[in-house]
Amino acid sequence: xxxxxxxxxxxxxxxxxxxxxxxxxxxxxxxxxxxxxxxxxxxxxxxxxxxxxxxxxxxxxxxxxxxxxxxxxxxxxxxxxxxxxxxxxxxxxxxxxxxxxxxxxxxxxxxxxxxxxxxxxxxxxxxxxxxxxxxxxxxxxxxxxxxxxxxxxxxxxxxxxxxxxxxxxxxxxxxxxxxxxxxxxxxxxxxxxxxxxxxxxxxxxxxxxxxxxxxxxxxxxxxxxxxxxxxxxxxxxxxxxxxxxxxxxxxxxxxxxxxxxxxxxxxxxxxxxxxxxxxxxxxxxxxxxxxxxxxxxxxxxxxxxxxxxxxxxxxxxxxxxxxxxxxxxxxxxxxxxxxxxxxxxxxxxxxxxxxxxxxxxxxxxxxxxxxxxxxxxxxxxxxxxxxxxxxxxxxxxxxxxxxxxxxxxxxxxxxxxxxxxxxxxxxxxxxxxxxxxx
Ligand code: NDP
Ligand code: HSE
Numbered sequence: 001x002x003x004x005x006x007x008x009x010x011x012x013x014x015x016x017x018x019x020x021x022x023x024x025x026x027x028x029x030x031x032x033x034x035x036x037x038x039x040x041x042x043x044x045x046x047x048x049x050x051x052x053x054x055x056x057x058x059x060x061x062x063x064x065x066x067x068x069x070x071x072x073x074x075x076x077x078x079x080x081x082x083x084x085x086x087x088x089x090x091x092x093x094x095x096x097x098x099x100x101x102x103x104x105x106x107x108x109x110x111x112x113x114x115x116x117x118x119x120x121x122x123x124x125x126x127x128x129x130x131x132x133x134x135x136x137x138x139x140x141x142x143x144x145x146x147x148x149x150x151x152x153x154x155x156x157x158x159x160x161x162x163x164x165x166x167x168x169x170x171x172x173x174x175x176x177x178x179x180x181x182x183x184x185x186x187x188x189x190x191x192x193x194x195x196x197x198x199x200x201x202x203x204x205x206x207x208x209x210x211x212x213x214x215x216x217x218x219x220x221x222x223x224x225x226x227x228x229x230x231x232x233x234x235x236x237x238x239x240x241x242x243x244x245x246x247x248x249x250x251x252x253x254x255x256x257x258x259x260x261x262x263x264x265x266x267x268x269x270x271x272x273x274x275x276x277x278x279x280x281x282x283x284x285x286x287x288x289x290x291x292x293x294x295x296x297x298x299x300x301x302x303x304x305x306x307x308x309x310x311x312x313x314x315x316x317x318x319x320x321x322x323x324x325x326x327x328x329x330x331x332x333x334x335x336x337x338x339x340x341x342x343x344x345x346x347x348x349x350x351x352x353x354x355x356x357x358x359x360x361x362x363x364x365x366x367x368x369x370x371x372x373x374x375x376x377x378x379x380x381x382x383x384x385x386x387x388x389x390x391x392x393x394x395x396x397x398x399x400x401x402x403x404x405x406x407x408x409x410x411x412x413x414x415x416x417x418x419x420x421x422x423x424x425x426x427x428x429x430x431x432x433x434x435x436x437x438x
Pocket of ligand 2: 162163164165166192200205308309
């Protein structure tokens, strides 16, 4: 049903923190422009928060708007914007909002990646919209391009730097040569990393975003639990130096791919650190910035770059969604629901196709290189380059072998590393890292 009146569309904010506060401010400062773009004014009817007594004067938001009674707020809203984060309470409030006929905008990647289908089903049941552009890569418009602009194409691969904290840490390690712990502390003191940095450094945040990207890119339900996840906690300054020696840099990548296997096509979704060559566009993403590189059959390569976090940048994406759902309220119709028709199998990590960079501390004597090469051959893994550095002499002559493979199944590559570690001639497997983007 269309509505051309000037009655304001009522917006309820659940959460008045970093993002919610910025959204409330932009709703006020951009009010006239937003009304003109939508065709109806927006009215902020309230901001639900958890702590009643907190001083919020610095937010500039009318104190009368704050409430701890989120449910009561839902009764007065056409559009509910969930910015409290977390799983259970956020889901409860979103479902209650939809039940009351409100469209929902959220930035909650964790909830979408864990239980997106439930939210989509409720939106369909109640005839309302669900938008979540801010859930992946903050300000960067990436979900709508994947879902809408590329809807006529076939996406083959999405590779993203989707966590600003870990990109800041890896970039700082690369620039300064410092180790991981002190660089994480630096990220905390600058406000990039949380006091508990687990979600970022262990890759949980990036895995949730990879699940969302994969679901949209491949029209297949992918939950965060199906995303292979390795964080950056095992990355040492030596790994970063090894990448430099290869004219590469280390990035935490979220990789979502359509993969051909003997059993058919599947989706591979994974988050792990990897070396990428300095010539790859993602290598130039510095500091806490995010970028998403998309490869589509007809469009070719596309790169989306910008700020992946922060109040104002994230609020920009949230406001874009508010305008989108407001427009469908005014003009009638609905935004897209869940499109999961392809229903491709989500493949285990072993089926991913990747390349390895392996450094070995070996005995420097005849036959060692042949024995090492035999291990790769046994697993059907082809070696692309081998470099040998003469090492120390403690306990006999030693050398460092640095081997880069051609692309192979990850299962074959991990089996190779396991077999190398058990080889008499190998003192230690000193570093293993995947190589992507070339
Ligand atoms: P904050 O912690 O800054 O703010 C959370 C807000 O929600 C606070 O106002 C808090 O109240 C309120 N809140 C928490 N629990 C409840 C509850 N049970 N009932 C009512 N209110 C509650 O979070 P952010 O603004 O940083 O993040 C919000 C969402 O946006 C999250 O899903 C996050 O993942 C996502 N996001 C954040 C980005 C960022 O850069 N910060 C970037 C992209 C996405 P009180 O003020 O009383 O504590
Ligand atoms: N913690 C995230 C990051 C921001 O460092 O990118 C919110 O997704």
